[in-house]
Amino acid sequence: MTEQPCPVERSAVAAGAVLVSGASLAGLATAYWMNELGYRVTVIEVAGGLRKGGTPVDMEGEAIGVLARMGMIDAVRAKALPPRGFEFKDADDSTIGALGGDGLSDNAPNERFEIHRDDLLDILIASVARTAEVLFSRSIRQLEDGPDGVVVTFDDGSRRDYALVFGCDGNRSNTRRLAFGSSEDFSYFMGGYFFIKVVPTTALLPANMSQIFSVPGRSALLNGYDNQTDIALAFRTEREIDYDHRDRAQQRRMVHDHFDGLGWKVPAMLEHVDADDEFYFDKVNQIRMPVWSKGRVALVGDAGYCVSPVAGMGGSMAIIGAARLADALQRHGVDHAAAFQEYDDKLRPFVEEVQEKAARFGMALMFPADDAEIAERNRKLHEGTIDL
Ligand SMILES: Cc1cc2nc3c(=O)[nH]c(=O)nc-3n(C[C@H](O)[C@H](O)[C@H](O)COP(=O)(O)OP(=O)(O)OC[C@H]3O[C@@H](n4cnc5c(N)ncnc54)[C@H](O)[C@@H]3O)c2cc1C
Incomplete structure (x- = not known):
């Protein structure tokens, strides 16, 4: 006997219901704005709670105003x-060049600051939880976009329809896959992989300092805080490596294959690599799509236009993107197609500029591939022409 699909709750579109997939920076910011616009908002998150962890995010530029x-x-x-x-180190721990805290401080002409990702999530959820329905351990299984709304089938088999659906589910967006097809078609590989782990030790470097040590094709980065340290190890490869995302032992081996035998603080960093499976390992990539919406589905943040960790703008971009989308919807009212077009037209030049800068300069600066890129980085450090 074939299973009958659940009936669709048909009241949702009439009540101006919208669905946000992903409860991170883009998703919670989008939920905030949709509530402001008067929609009835549901946020779903595949994880059992907010996904915490990771390195701090930079807030800068338009994100501050938002x-x-x-x-x-x-x-x-x-x-x-x-x-x-920020200090660039050699194998003897001598400083090749430094970028002062002043350039990154909140006294700089353009306000810019770092905040722990978890702290920003807490601030956002405190506001969103008051106004939106937030459902954890929930994911979209199917999207059926029609002229009057999108019928969404969830992974528990339940179905509801929504006026609009926003995919805010990150670099490997489920919404993008369902609405636009294979992720790989939009993923731009930037030529490397990175490992990140946050450890509760402060012995590796002073607080409020970042240090990076690079040899051709390999970089070891530390961010020091008063109560924890980010350990990051990145290596370059020309082509993507075929590996199992769930196999942590294999990922640890890949890190060891590239970093065993290196000097500076790398041996101490590798001890943390071996400690447990609580780390983040992924390719360095961007999401480049010709359009960010299809019918009644639009993408926000990494799902539509991940700029990569080397851009240092992923958090700001998510906050900016959500507000730009809301501004466009406010201007165009029920004409979501015009709003999505405006969101795309106006935000795209900025996204492309950030992606281009990360691809052309960010990789060579943070993860230089060869001696020539290291020499060029050192030249810029001595001239004082590096802009982080
Ligand atoms: C746990 C974690 C740690 C991170 N650490 C770093 C870091 O150290 N350095 C760095 O540069 N960037 C990191 N990032 C990425 C960074 O948060 C984003 O680049 C940026 O903030 C943009 O945010 P976003 O909301 O678009 O995407 P993300 O922050 O990636 O959020 C996507 C959200 O969607 C959820 N999701 C995924 N699939 C589904 C699904 N099928 N259904 C519903 N929800 C789904 C995810 O669980 C997540 O909560 C991290 C992200 C996460 C989730």
Whole structure:
């Protein structure tokens, strides 16, 4: 006997219901704005709770103004991390060049600060949980886009229809796959892989300092805070490596294959690599799509236009993208197609500029591939022409 699909709850479109997939920076910011626009918002998140962890995110440029418009800027500033110094090291731990904390401080002409990703998530969810339905351990199985709404089938088999659906589910977006097809068609490989682990030790470097040590094709990066340290190890490869995303032992072996035998603080960093499976390992990539919407489905943040970790703009971009989408919807009212077109037209030049800069300069600066890129980086350090 074939299983009958659940009946669709048909009241949702009439009530202006929208669905946000992904409860991270893009998803929670999108949920905030959709509530402001008067929609009835449901947020679903595949994980059992907010997915915490990771390195701090930078808030800068337009994102600062957006956070102010959201009434969150004081809460965010209160959690901002102190200005950070950045040192480029050689194998003897001598400093080849440094970028001062002042350039990255909140006294700089363009306000810019770092905040722990978890702190920003807490600020966003505190607001969104008051106004939106937030469902954890939930994912979309199927999207059926029609002229009057999108019928969504969830992974538990239940079905509801929505006026609009927003895919805010990150670099490997499920919504993107369902609405636009294979992820690989939009993933732009930037020529490397990175491992990140946050450890509760402060012995590796001073607080409020970042240090990076690079040899051709391999970089070891530390971010120091007063109570924890980010350990990052990145290596370059020309082509993508075929590996099992779930096999942590294999990923650890890949890190060892590239970093065993290196000097500086690498041996101490590798001890943390071996400690447990709590780490983040992925390719360095961007998401480049010709359009960010299809019918009544639109993508926000990494799902549509991941700029890569080397851009240092992923968090800001998610906050900016959500606000730009909301501004466009506010201007065009029920004409979602015109709103999505405007969102795309106006945001795209900025996204492309950030992606281009990350691909052309970010990789060579943070993860130089060869001696020539290291020499060029050192030349810029001595001239003082590096812009982080
Ligand atoms: C746990 C974690 C750690 C991170 N650490 C770093 C880091 O150290 N350095 C760095 O540069 N970037 C990191 N990132 C990425 C960074 O948060 C994003 O680049 C940026 O903030 C843009 O946010 P986003 O909301 O678009 O995407 P993300 O922050 O990636 O959020 C996507 C959300 O969608 C959820 N999701 C995924 N699939 C589904 C699904 N099928 N259904 C529903 N929800 C789904 C995810 O669980 C996640 O909560 C991390 C992301 C996560 C989730």
